[in-house]
Amino acid sequence: MRVGLHALGIGDGARPEVIRSVATAAETHGFARLWCGEHVVLVDAPVSRYPYSADGRIAVPADADWLDPMLALTFAAAVTSRIELASGVLLLPEHNPVLVAKQAASLDVLSAGRFSLGVGTGWSAEEFAAxxxxxAKRGRRTEEYLAAMRTLWSQDxxxxxxEFIRFEAIRVNPKPLRGGHLPVVIGGNSDVALRRAATLTDGWYGFNIPTADVPAHIAVLADECARHGRAFDELTIAVAVSDATPEHLPALEAxxxxxxxxVGAPPPTPDAAxxxxxxxxxTWIRPKR
Known part of the structure; x- marks a missing residue:
């Protein structure tokens, strides 16, 4: 089982010198992938419920620095050469898919094919309004945008x-490096997100899930794959577990x-990071035998 690190782009992790230290150290010490999430907008007193915590509140202060993930990951790509990169997640229905398709393919080219596009539907009505x-219909919008972007990546x-996007005989280049295909991962812990992972994308990113709940989520994903004729082993399954310890690693892999x-917040200085x-x-990466 691979180990990824979700630590870039927020607070001290938004400082360029800290990004450089985290990215290069993660590559040196065997982390498989660097993840960076997105919020364009935060508000001081949200009405919308954050779906990844018990109290419905996001832990990031509204006034914290939060970098655009595509830009942060491009910076990380420039200071590394092997470690993979992923948005975790880009809130796709908030963006123009033609522009996202170009940005994602550009990052894929600049990173020599190391980028995966993680997307989600979003949860903050205040952010969408801004x-x-x-x-409304953000799930349908996400699905359509994915189809449109794959068209742009594969046809020229x-x-x-x-329903939401139309274009005719346009050229959007560069193309992703892997034969017009860029891996897409869907984020979210709901059954709907798991269905989308099984039917529309190359993988699933579950976030802040208790260890005891992981098997049930994966069972739903496997059932959706079987229901839609998808081979379960075609999917990558990345999960940020809220209460994992190293002793849980064998069970999580099984x-x-x-x-x-x-998931963590790096300290504010390069050496400490x-x-x-x-x-x-x-703590987390087992030596190769």
């Missing part, structure tokens, strides 16, 4: 007609996780 995007010129994602990543690696 961006002028309808909160490309045409698409849908449950079907292909990548355990460690390097030491922090080194200690995480000693």
């Amino acid at each position: 961006l002028g995007v309808p909160f 010129p490309a045409s698409f007609t849908g 449950a079907g996780i292909t990548e355990l994602v460690i 390097t030491t922090w990543v080194t200690e995480l690696a000693r």
